[in-house]
Amino acid sequence: MLNLREFEAAAASTVDRVHYDYLAGGAWDEVTLRDNEAAFGRLRLLPRVLRGRDKPELDVSLFGCHAASPVLMSPTAFHRLVHPEGERATARAAAATGTIMVASMAATVAIADIAAAAREAAGGVVGGVVGGGDPALWFQLYIQPDLEVTEALVARATAAGARALVVTVDSPVFGAHERDRRNGFLDLPAGMACENMRGLPGGEPDAVRPIAMSPEICWDHLDWLRQATSLPVVLKGILHPEDARLALRHGVDGLMLSNHGGRQLDTVPATIDLLPEIVAAVGGRMPVILDGGVRRGTDVVKALALGASAVGIGRPVLWGLAADGERGVRRVLELLREEVDAALALCGAGSPRDLTPDLVRRRS
Numbered sequence: 403m404l405n406l407r408e409f410e411a412a413a414a415s416t417v418d419r420v421h422y423d424y425l426a427g428g429a430w431d432e433v434t435l436r437d438n439e440a441a442f443g444r445l446r447l448l449p450r451v452l453r454g455r456d457k458p459e460l461d462v463s464l465f466g467c468h469a470a471s472p473v474l475m476s477p478t479a480f481h482r483l484v485h486p487e488g489e490r491a492t493a494r495a496a497a498a499t500g501t502i503m504v505a506s507m508a509a510t511v512a513i514a515d516i517a518a519a520a521r522e523a524a525g526g527v528v529g530g531v532v533g534g535g536d537p538a539l540w541f542q543l544y545i546q547p548d549l550e551v552t553e554a555l556v557a558r559a560t561a562a563g564a565r566a567l568v569v570t571v572d573s574p575v576f577g578a579h580e581r582d583r584r585n586g587f588l589d590l591p592a593g594m595a596c597e598n599m600r601g602l603p604g605g606e607p608d609a610v611r612p613i614a615m616s617p618e619i620c621w622d623h624l625d626w627l628r629q630a631t632s633l634p635v636v637l638k639g640i641l642h643p644e645d646a647r648l649a650l651r652h653g654v655d656g657l658m659l660s661n662h663g664g665r666q667l668d669t670v671p672a673t674i675d676l677l678p679e680i681v682a683a684v685g686g687r688m689p690v691i692l693d694g695g696v697r698r699g700t701d702v703v704k705a706l707a708l709g710a711s712a713v714g715i716g717r718p719v720l721w722g723l724a725a726d727g728e729r730g731v732r733r734v735l736e737l738l739r740e741e742v743d744a745a746l747a748l749c750g751a752g753s754p755r756d757l758t759p760d761l762v763r764r765r766s
């Protein structure tokens with residue numbers, strides 16, 4: 403496999419149609435889904451030359467997590483749908499490549515087991531130190547209206563060693579995925595469940611509680627969460643610059659600029675088109691991580707040049723997992739890292755910090 407597109411094709415021919423449609427699809431007319439990729443295609447890179455730089459350094463640090471690459475794994479649900487080892491395989495690939503993994507609350511493997519798989523793959527070496535603590539694992543959270551349940555989820559993630567909470571705020575209701583409606587995809591197959599939701603307060607010890615997406619969630623919940631945890635809190639799914647400013651006022655530590663891969667409100671802008679406005683609103687006071695449509699090293703370089711601290715990939719991880727399990731995910735991450743490395747060098751940059759907005763031009 404030479405690039406991520408080849409993994410996409412491999413996944414499309416491996417995963418059965420119903421489940422492939424679930425991972426590939428978006429909301430309603432899929433306008434935003436298409437635009438996330440198309441918007442990168444409307445941008446051109448304008449490199450600098452003769453800058454005499456060393457080989458590029460790709461590593462980044464976010465909330466005390468050191469990563470070998472500015473590309474992290476955005477949270478995606480249900481990895482066991484595409485591979486029997488599910489999130490365990492994904493976590494091993496992340497650990498082996500020094501990639502930050504954001505585990506989904508809707509994972510089909512519990513966060514403690516994901517963390518254990520990551521530790522095992524890192525061979526007890528984390529951050530270059532033997533026995534060096536927790537892997538670069540973050541936990542994605544949908545705040546549940548029942549705060550006791552939310553608290554239990556946060557406690558589990560914290561006990562597992564998660565280093566940040568990524569709170570998804572673009573889902574007051576679940577997006578309308580018409581492919582899934584047409585296919586009748588409503589539930590996980592027998593033997594698979596959202597393991598983080600098992601045995602929570604107020605239920606039977608072994609019962610799996612459904613994930614609530616609730617329009618009631620508001621900034622008060624965020625304030626409550628802020629005081630309930632000492633972990634960094636990252637908001638995922640903020641699109642309006644005024645909400646980015648509000649996030650700063652509420653003591654949030656970072657943003658994931660994301661439209662959920664075009665799966666929530668359709669017809670919102672492509673994330674790369676919104677990035678300059680959000681970066682301006684934040685004014686360097688917290689990191690902005692972009693996801694949506696990142697498929698090439700040049701996409702990563704464009705986002706970093708326009709002010710992102712890092713980027714996330716969603717579907718490409720699932721393509722790698724479907725195609726070849728842990729090895730496939732590793733290969734996806736390595737391919738992208740090699741492309742970023744080469745694109746940085748070709749831009750005359752020695753590190754992501756050398757990338758500036760003047761290197762990006764809009765195609766006329």
Ligand SMILES: Cc1cc2nc3c(=O)[nH]c(=O)nc-3n(C[C@H](O)[C@H](O)[C@H](O)COP(=O)(O)O)c2cc1C
Pocket residue numbers: 424425426438476477478479506507508542570638660661662663664665693694695696714715716717718
């Ligand atoms: C199959 C699938 C499942 C997802 N599950 C979650 C999830 O559980 N929580 C969440 O915050 N985002 C979820 N997302 C959104 C991703 O975190 C991410 O924003 C998006 O996939 C990025 O776009 P990309 O797929 O074009 O890279 C999911 C996306 C896909 C494709």
Ligand SMILES: CCCCC(=O)C(=O)O
Pocket residue numbers: 479508613662665
């Ligand atoms: C409760 C499952 C959430 C999955 C999700 O966020 C998505 O499919 O986009």
